Amino acid sequence: MSRVQIVLFSKNGWDRGAQGVAGAGRRLADGLGAELHAVVLGPADDALKNGLAAAAQKVQVVSALEEYQPEPALAAAASLCDGAAAVLFGNDTYSQEIVPRLAHRLGGAPMADAQKLEVKDGRIHVTRSAYGGKALSEYVMKATPAVIWVRSRALEPAEGDVGGAVEEATVELPEAKLRITERHEEAQEGASLEEAEIIVSGGRGLGGPEPFEQMLAPLADVMHAVQGASRAACDAGWVPPNWQVGQTGKKVAPELYLAIAISGASQHLLGMGDSKVVAAINTDADAPIFKHCSFGIVEDYKNVVPLLTEKLKEMQS
Amino acid sequence: MNILVCIKQILDPDLPARDFKIDAANKEADPKGANKVTNIFCENALETALQLREKAGGGKVTAITYGPEGAEDSLRKALAMTVDEAVLVINDKHSKPDAIAVGKVLAAAARKLGDFDLVMVGRESGDWGLGQTGGVLAEELGLPSLAFVDEVDPDGDGLKLQRQTDNGSEVATVKPPALVLITNNENNVPRIPKTRDVMMSYRKPLQKLTLEELGVADEAVGDGHTAFEVTNLYVPEKSVSCEFVQGDSLDEKVTELARRIHGIVASVN
Ligand SMILES: Cc1cc2nc3c(=O)[nH]c(=O)nc-3n(C[C@H](O)[C@H](O)[C@H](O)COP(=O)(O)OP(=O)(O)OC[C@H]3O[C@@H](n4cnc5c(N)ncnc54)[C@H](O)[C@@H]3O)c2cc1C
Numbered sequence: 148m149s150r151v152q153i154v155l156f157s158k159n160g161w162d163r164g165a166q167g168v169a170g171a172g173r174r175l176a177d178g179l180g181a182e183l184h185a186v187v188l189g190p191a192d193d194a195l196k197n198g199l200a201a202a203a204q205k206v207q208v209v210s211a212l213e214e215y216q217p218e219p220a221l222a223a224a225a226s227l228c229d230g231a232a233a234v235l236f237g238n239d240t241y242s243q244e245i246v247p248r249l250a251h252r253l254g255g256a257p258m259a260d261a262q263k264l265e266v267k268d269g270r271i272h273v274t275r276s277a278y279g280g281k282a283l284s285e286y287v288m289k290a291t292p293a294v295i296w297v298r299s300r301a302l303e304p305a306e307g308d309v310g311g312a313v314e315e316a317t318v319e320l321p322e323a324k325l326r327i328t329e330r331h332e333e334a335q336e337g338a339s340l341e342e343a344e345i346i347v348s349g350g351r352g353l354g355g356p357e358p359f360e361q362m363l364a365p366l367a368d369v370m371h372a373v374q375g376a377s378r379a380a381c382d383a384g385w386v387p388p389n390w391q392v393g394q395t396g397k398k399v400a401p402e403l404y405l406a407i408a409i410s411g412a413s414q415h416l417l418g419m420g421d422s423k424v425v426a427a428i429n430t431d432a433d434a435p436i437f438k439h440c441s442f443g444i445v446e447d448y449k450n451v452v453p454l455l456t457e458k459l460k461e462m463q464s
Numbered sequence: 465m466n467i468l469v470c471i472k473q474i475l476d477p478d479l480p481a482r483d484f485k486i487d488a489a490n491k492e493a494d495p496k497g498a499n500k501v502t503n504i505f506c507e508n509a510l511e512t513a514l515q516l517r518e519k520a521g522g523g524k525v526t527a528i529t530y531g532p533e534g535a536e537d538s539l540r541k542a543l544a545m546t547v548d549e550a551v552l553v554i555n556d557k558h559s560k561p562d563a564i565a566v567g568k569v570l571a572a573a574a575r576k577l578g579d580f581d582l583v584m585v586g587r588e589s590g591d592w593g594l595g596q597t598g599g600v601l602a603e604e605l606g607l608p609s610l611a612f613v614d615e616v617d618p619d620g621d622g623l624k625l626q627r628q629t630d631n632g633s634e635v636a637t638v639k640p641p642a643l644v645l646i647t648n649n650e651n652n653v654p655r656i657p658k659t660r661d662v663m664m665s666y667r668k669p670l671q672k673l674t675l676e677e678l679g680v681a682d683e684a685v686g687d688g689h690t691a692f693e694v695t696n697l698y699v700p701e702k703s704v705s706c707e708f709v710q711g712d713s714l715d716e717k718v719t720e721l722a723r724r725i726h727g728i729v730a731s732v733n
């Protein structure tokens with residue numbers, strides 16, 4: 148029987164991303180009439196093992212990969228995914244890094260940032276953005292395996308429990324020529340951008356780092372929001388790179404996305420298009436962001452943000 | 465330090481959405497009316513390479529592209545940014561090469577051009593945004609690779625790489641040769657070439673190579689052999705209309721804005 152393989156990194160645990168990959172894998176396997184198998188690269192905790200065993204017939208854990216290193220991780224994935232019809236990954240750093248190499252090593256076809264997977268006539272079809280979010284594109288995968296990273300948090304988790312078996316997998320791991328020697332995680336208060344229900348995002352129009360700290364941070368505070376930014380603000384060094392929302396930044400889906408002094412370039416919209424409600428503060432009534440807003444205000448942020456913060460405080464008390 | 469930077473020319477991604485048209489028959493963007501520019505991440509890669517050359521106290525940076533004759537413009541711009549050599553692998557046959565074909569062609573060129581300590585590519589192209597070429601090329605050349613790199617420094621006889629992750633950064637070390645996929649940060653914003661260097665760039669030599677000269681067989685990289693195929697390309701409908709908050713004064717307008725925001729915030733928390 149043919150099989151679909153999902154690959155997860157133990158570091159992220161059984162988070163919403165992992166659940167989305169498992170759901171996508173389950174549905175793809177059902178569509179192809181295949182089994183679903185899962186590989187965990189790194190020592191998995193019980194939540195991850197149990198979550199996966201509910202969705203996949205077989206779960207293989209490579210505990211020997213204590214910490215992620217690109218070459219051993221790639222080698223382990225290649226040896227365990229060989230022969231699969233399709234291999235799915237999430238959209239974290241390590242997954243995005245591994246997918247093209249793994250696809251080529253296995254003689255298959257790589258695909259990035261899949262928003263939708265479908266099976267038609269036994270072939271895998273993928274829908275994703277193209278041209279910086281200005282268009283949607285559909286692909287049919289021709290080479291096998293199709294090795295795809297999916298926009299995992301936006302995909303439904305799997306239903307039911309197939310009662311899969313969990314086992315330890317032993318694979319031969321090559322010596323790493325390239326070694327990751329330092330790992331820095333930014334201390335994050337509360338939710339991450341990807342998990343945030345409310346986001347306050349700032350752009351180039353803010354003019355510098357100070358407004359992010361002095362005006363947007365207090366506003367985000369009263370709104371219980373996580374702060375984000377456009378690429379322009381990140382490139383200027385005003386805020387860290389991992390605040391970036393967009394095509395090459397975080398893909399977010401909050402209840403409310405408040406864009407302040409952001410023009411709304413297609414590449415930015417690509418990252419926040421799944422927001423329930425978008426609102427904007429911008430001096431330019433013709434800024435493209437207003438074409439994607441539910442409500443907005445055409446004013447200088449300097450006049451709006453402090454006043455808005457004050458009013459929200461009053462409403463809450 | 466001998467560095468190869470792979471660059472790609474694409475349709476200007478800054479083309480406003482209202483001017484963006486699709487050529488339905490070819491399932492690609494209609495090139496009419498759009499400029500061609502070097503992919504931004506390739507320019508970030510060029511900038512990173514040039515800074516590394518400075519930090520290493522010398523070395524050679526070669527820019528290469530696989531594309532039509534018109535892609536020469538991107539190489540001239542790279543020369544104006546002061547890369548040392550430029551190579552155009554001419555593609556006058558294949559309308560839509562995929563990453564696997566491009567990776568094979570670039571690997572053949574890299575082998576022919578000499579021993580590179582470091583191969584650099586962009587994290588993804590601003591047109592299709594697939595981000596596959598670097599991985600394929602690393603496999604073809606058998607090199608260790610790291611993605612999302614935003615800084616490269618000399619480190620004894622090796623290299624120190626810094627890269628972005630989902631919620632922070634990582635540092636890696638490697639002895640050359642290696643391949644890195646470059647992403648943007650505040651330090652690799654591409655330099656604006658000096659007028660003098662722009663003029664000079666047209667006098668610098670530019671090497672052109674054909675697929676025959678590289679010994680790449682047509683079947684290996686030709687149309688119809690792609691690992692996947694585009695079946696549809698369209699502009700999605702958007703039906704949101706923005707309501708601008710109303711009021712006679714700034715205070716009234718912001719109060720209305722606050723009321724709407726408060727409604728959502730209160731429902732979430
Ligand atoms: C391949 C590729 C990938 C990309 N990926 C991303 C990505 O992931 N994320 C991303 O964001 N971008 C991305 N970009 C860049 C994108 O195209 C835009 O350049 C960027 O989003 C612009 O950022 P911005 O809106 O902050 O700046 P601008 O476009 O300069 O907009 C600034 C806005 O601020 C407004 N403004 C100015 N002053 C004030 C004021 N006092 N009060 C209120 N409003 C004011 C202006 O009217 C304007 O609308 C990518 C580009 C490419 C080519």
Ligand SMILES: Nc1ncnc2c1ncn2[C@@H]1O[C@H](COP(=O)(O)O)[C@@H](O)[C@H]1O
Nearest residue numbers: 470471530585586588589594595596597
């Ligand atoms: N035709 C090409 N010639 C040279 N480099 C390329 C070409 N296509 C892609 N690349 C490189 O691969 C990176 C990622 O492109 P892609 O895989 O198309 O998203 C680009 O930023 C370039 O560095």
